[in-house]
Amino acid sequence: MDPAPGNHLQAVKIELNRLETYRRRTYLGVLALTVAIMMLSWAFREQGDPFITIAYPVFSVILTILGFAFWRRSLQLRTMEITLVAVVGTMILSRLAWHFAVGDPLGEHLLLLTGGHYWAVGIMIVGGFIALGFRGGMVTGVATLLFSGALTTQEVSQCFLAAGDHCQNWVYLLRIHLFLTVLLVLTSAGTLLRERSWSAFARAETLHHWANTDPLCGLANRRGADRFLSAEAAQADRYQRPLTIILIDIDEFKSINDDYGHEVGDAVIREFAAILSKTVREVDLAARWGGDEFLVATPGVDLRSARHAAQRCRRAIERAPIAGVSVTATVGIAEYLPGQGIEDAISRADAMLYRAKAAGRNRVITEACELA
Numbered sequence: 172m173d174p175a176p177g178n179h180l181q182a183v184k185i186e187l188n189r190l191e192t193y194r195r196r197t198y199l200g201v202l203a204l205t206v207a208i209m210m211l212s213w214a215f216r217e218q219g220d221p222f223i224t225i226a227y228p229v230f231s232v233i234l235t236i237l238g239f240a241f242w243r244r245s246l247q248l249r250t251m252e253i254t255l256v257a258v259v260g261t262m263i264l265s266r267l268a269w270h271f272a273v274g275d276p277l278g279e280h281l282l283l284l285t286g287g288h289y290w291a292v293g294i295m296i297v298g299g300f301i302a303l304g305f306r307g308g309m310v311t312g313v314a315t316l317l318f319s320g321a322l323t324t325q326e327v328s329q330c331f332l333a334a335g336d337h338c339q340n341w342v343y344l345l346r347i348h349l350f351l352t353v354l355l356v357l358t359s360a361g362t363l364l365r366e367r368s369w370s371a372f373a374r375a376e377t378l379h380h381w382a383n384t385d386p387l388c389g390l391a392n393r394r395g396a397d398r399f400l401s402a403e404a405a406q407a408d409r410y411q412r413p414l415t416i417i418l419i420d421i422d423e424f425k426s427i428n429d430d431y432g433h434e435v436g437d438a439v440i441r442e443f444a445a446i447l448s449k450t451v452r453e454v455d456l457a458a459r460w461g462g463d464e465f466l467v468a469t470p471g472v473d474l475r476s477a478r479h480a481a482q483r484c485r486r487a488i489e490r491a492p493i494a495g496v497s498v499t500a501t502v503g504i505a506e507y508l509p510g511q512g513i514e515d516a517i518s519r520a521d522a523m524l525y526r527a528k529a530a531g532r533n534r535v536i537t538e539a540c541e542l543a
């Protein structure tokens with residue numbers, strides 16, 4: 172069934188929270204795996220590789236501290252993502268730079284780079300998009316590609332100048348960078364699509380929320396109430412369960428406006444609505460039916476129980492001043508009769524409300540009996 176009309180912004184918030192939790196868990200998992208891989212590489216390292224001997228433990232400690240702070244929630248998700256991309260990027264690119272500056276001759280380690288290090292550059296590009304979104308991913312991806320391209324082009328161009336057509340290294344390079352460029356394009360397209368779908372979802376949910384919500388008090392408006400009522404009437408028909416309509420009207424609201432001003436009148440409506448929504452159950456509907464009139468629909472509740480609930484609500488309103496003003500309310504109640512249409516139940520509840528007003532206000536009248 173369609174969610175309750177007031178719940179659409181809530182749906183966006185829930186979805187955002189779910190995404191954040193998912194991201195947090197993913198990053199913690201990736202951090203733990205990265206530290207494990209680095210420590211294993213360190214334990215089984217070849218002798219004479221100072222980069223692994225020194226840099227891997229240093230990076231492992233940095234990542235562990237980051238992970239711990241993230242796990243304790245001392246780091247915001249966004250800060251964590253930027254720091255993570257910066258640390259991992261520094262790690263990967265400094266290893267690449269080290270290879271070219273200190274490592275074996277180019278010809279021998281280029282194949283190793285092809286298979287061993289460019290996947291890391293690729294992960295850096297993809298990770299940038301996942302963590303930082305489209306713009307941040309583009310900046311990280313293009314900067315990474317330019318950096319690794321500049322590093323290798325400088326080395327390979329020397330080989331090309333010396334060996335001419337016999338230097339095949341530039342073919343490797345071209346292929347790798349072409350592949351990385353395709354990866355960048357595909358990941359950026361995927362990220363853009365994901366971001367557009369998400370903002371379309373958020374926009375649709377927000378529009379849906381405001382189309383069905385009263386802007387003054389945040390309860391469902393008449394349109395939202397209509398949707399809820401027709402769905403619940405169908406359920407009542409199908410499962411033979413009661414559905415009760417409660418109409419509540421603030422007494423002498425015009426004089427509240429006249430005596431205290433329109434702003435106080437608005438505040439009364441807002442606080443009145445807050446009391447109503449606290450009083451009803453999760454499965455009930457509380458809506459602003461129009462002006463100073465509210466509608467509560469209670470699926471699965473019979474006339475007698477609805478009358479008790481309405482009395483409790485009326486007494487709560489009577490007891491405490493609302494926005495500094497003494498307020499009372501009058502209530503009319505009717506039960507939906509299967510097959511008779513929900514409008515019929517609403518107009519019978521309205522007739523009860525009218526009778527209660529005529530009988531002196533601040534009271535509840537149901538179709539069956541009258542209570543002071």
Ligand SMILES: Nc1nc2c(ncn2[C@@H]2O[C@H](COP(=O)(O)OP(=O)(O)OP(=O)(O)O)[C@@H](O)[C@H]2O)c(=O)[nH]1
Nearest residue numbers: 420421422423424425426428433436437462463528
């Ligand atoms: N401040 C404020 N006033 C509103 C709003 N919507 C409707 N009103 C006013 O609510 C008043 C309702 O007045 P009436 O329908 O005469 O009802 P009442 O004064 O409550 O009298 P009874 O219902 O017979 O007790 C009107 O004066 C409207 O202008 C609103 O959003 N804010």
